[in-house]
Amino acid sequence: MTASDPPVDRAVPRAVDAAWRIEWPQLVAVLTRLVGDMTLAEDLAQDAHVAALEQWPRDGVPANPGAWLTVTAKRRAIDRIRRDSTLARKLPLLEGEILSSLDAGSSDPAAAVDEEITDDLLRMLFTACHPALPRASQVALTLRMVGGLTTDEIARAYVTATPTIVRRISRAKKTIRDEHIPYEVPSGAELAERLDAVLEVVYLVFNEGYAATAGDDWMRIDLCTEALRLARVLSGLLPAEPEVAGLAALLELQASRLRARYDAAGRPVLLRDQDRTRWDRLLIRRGYAALARAHTLARDRGRPPGRYALQAAIAAAHAMAPTQPQTDWRRIAGLYAVLAARFPSPIVELNRAVAVAELHGPAAGLELVDAVVAGGAIDDYHLLHAVRGDLLLRLGRTAEAGRELERAARLTANTVEQALLLDRAARPGAR
């Protein structure tokens, strides 16, 4: 310490904000279980925040800020019930419950609070991803209530107006109230199905960021970072679920390439042209570790690897290749074949075609792509035409290739990608 160091209390408001951001999702998850309503829980959490802003600068930041905020919010809940007779009628047993939870926590508040947190965050997560809610609401509610993003941050990430997100979230909360959706973690056979929905929401958020469907950004990294964080949170909350580890592995590995996916001028760089020294070794290592965990967990349960673990294995095969020509396309094509057999979809089939083209040449790949085209299910998917155009180029069928690439360009709303496709259509010789 030197004389020029700022006094400690100047740092307190920032510490309050940081602790607030860290603790908010847990705090609101615990309060929602107690008061049975997300909006009221948020209000109570806000009350606790105000109290912290008043008291911490005066008394110092408490040793366990999370426990402090929770206890304070619970006391505020009791104050409100005592003042507000409507609330008291609606929640007749609440005061007693809160008082006993405060009592139970009094010997070791930190330990008591911690046990609740994991369960309550999971309750929040499964409620936010409940099948009664439309997918866009599940996403917004998960980012808000579990990710702790503000509605402004969500709106920015999705290039939409804040009121749209606010409305979407309040409609979702209303549905939860009106349909009496229970605040609980599903069990038994329902758990697997509901967990799929949770994983899909996280995966969607990542993909939205990874290949932004609209706007001028090739990637919206914030969404990728948030999705990756949610996947890590999930891994911490459900450490024994193989597909949770599988999804975490997939996102760590995909994210490891984020920095290499665009050049200094902001133009997208395809996987085969990426500077592999820019791949993030730490994330690759974390991806491998999560993938190994996914395999072990699946094997222990006598299950085959799930869809995310299989995709992660494919991403890992790319990550393992020190240079593009050293890519083990046989392994990748094999993994896509397994994926296509277990989880058939035209998108998987299209990716398999790309791997087969690398392994056996463009003609073999084109055969598979044409089968997808004949299926007609993803005719409006720009990458179908981008891949077909690329394979035609490699076969020297330039006129057809140009038409396919132009069609692909018309089908994407991403302006950067559009420019890239038109450029390839105009200069068939360049690869």
Add this chain to the structure above:
Amino acid sequence: MRYLLLIRPDIDELPADWAPDARLEEEMGHLLEEMTKAGVLLDTAGLRPPEEGAVLRLAGGAVTVVDGPFTESKEMVGGYCLLQTRTRDEAVEWGTRFLRIHGPEWTMALELRELDGE
């Protein structure tokens, strides 16, 4: 944003009869679990004592290697955490929590640095 937290305990300040205690270990495990569940902790490890290590120096084009123990052992790095947080303040808050679980017998510094090239 990613932050490297370098933990530098001042071992000379510890009482001579100090031994690792169960309470600290338990609270450390607890905190690391909390960091994991918050999706914040990317990597962490403790380091073997500095006397088992070495210091390599480059000066005037020549490299010298000095094995431990070192006379200047004050605040050598004892471990690290690699965190990913949304803001610098959040990383500072986690660092504060890390320091706070240590008892009054400890004197230590925690150096917080953002990783470049994010």
